[in-house]
Amino acid sequence: MVVVERIQEMKDIVKKLRKEGKTIGFVPTMGYLHEGHLSLVRKSKSQNDITIMSIFVNPIQFGPNEDYDRYPRDFERDKNLAEKEGVDYVFYPSVKEMYPDDFKTVVSVKKITDIMCGKSRPGHFDGVATVVLKLFNIVNPDRAYFGQKDAQQLVVIKQMVKDLNLDVEIVPCPIVREEDGLAMSSRNTYLSGDERKSATVLYRALNLAKDLIEKGERNVSKLKKAMEDLILKEKYTRIDYIEFVNYDTFEPISKVEGKVLIALAVFVGTTRLIDNIVVEV
């Protein structure tokens, strides 16, 4: 496995691989790898000749009062995990390399970013779209792998790829969960022992909604209320949002119909966690 820190070097490697006719799978990450990331690597390896992983904690997708500085980082650990999993290249640029002092360009995907995480974290998805476009231009992949956990991110990236006429195929991968249902996230390391117990309530609330829907409930207000009650019974919790959207249009709905994404963000202590499920009726 080769670690590449410079953009031009990464581009030169990719150009050579392309000339040799190799297909390239790309797994963009912010590091502090967990099973979720590794499942993306496995998927990429099953579909491409070469797998490139990027590890870059992207400053411009964090708000001024968010956790950019304390976001967990451990490159040696990540490098070992990536190597064991069979990653061919790790692209590991510095912030200066990605954003030189005179950097001035922003990529925005409108409308679908007005709700959910886009509403709670202004500018977040501009930062995501901008860095992902840069990474796509550097790595030039045939396919790129994203976890369903960041459901809105996935929709934003797909829209950007379509709108900007990029050739990369976006491959969504299922959420990987701990045994008790908590969706894997690098941010889970922030949780204290007690908070960690409370954190299972996100997935339980999603499953509660699913059960109620299976029993015939279609009213989104009532479903939200039931989820809220369950979440707020738990210690340390504060709800950021609970949202029901049409799976295809990403527009909020008031009645459950067709394919629906149920998504939520909950603070457990000071840690903001997200999760989601898809239901179809």
Add this chain to the structure above:
Amino acid sequence: MVVVERIQEMKDIVKKLRKEGKTIGFVPTMGYLHEGHLSLVRKSKSQNDITIMSIFVNPIQFGPNEDYDRYPRDFERDKNLAEKEGVDYVFYPSVKEMYPDDFKTVVSVKKITDIMCGKSRPGHFDGVATVVLKLFNIVNPDRAYFGQKDAQQLVVIKQMVKDLNLDVEIVPCPIVREEDGLAMSSRNTYLSGDERKSATVLYRALNLAKDLIEKGERNVSKLKKAMEDLILKEKYTRIDYIEFVNYDTFEPISKVEGKVLIALAVFVGTTRLIDNIVVEV
């Protein structure tokens, strides 16, 4: 010469050309071709195996009260001119093809768009950056050719290419002028006979500033005042802006020093014209 109307077809052609090892030069235009455009084609043909021209009047770079609807269009004429000049492919997409109903992405280059045309035409350069990025992704050129007349556009495109890690080389080409000095522009067709005479004042004002600088004047306020006086003596004129900026940083200056771009926009009747020169002291 082949006319291509569909994005996927253009992409397929480009992919084939690339496989054959051909280099591609790209000349993006809004059509209604004049000598300025054709000079870009000649430059492209001298540097590349294949020259692709796009003809697309890009709606999203026009403001709500601007001239999108009346912008001159004559595809048959353009096609003949392009063919005579040796263009290999004309990419001529519809608005629906470029911007389907669910289009949501905007590319913005910040700061350097806060002045001059960016200030007078809010959103204009977002529209330019977005369409040029789309076109680059469709045509995948080695080199792209832009006229110096749109000096700010050139700086915006260069910045975007650098920031987004694109591989295309941006080739600036000199302004082509009528015999009396008027910079060529598709919008010159809007001018009545009398307005056409007044319109030469843009270039005369730029040359006045150049002469005064050669004689030792360095004070930008005084230089602007002299240009204003000359322009307002002319009939039908209304000044949009006169700006002196550092050629490299594109920051407004108050004292002429080093390489300087002098740019102006003037309404002649209802027609907004732009022009610029570079001076070095």
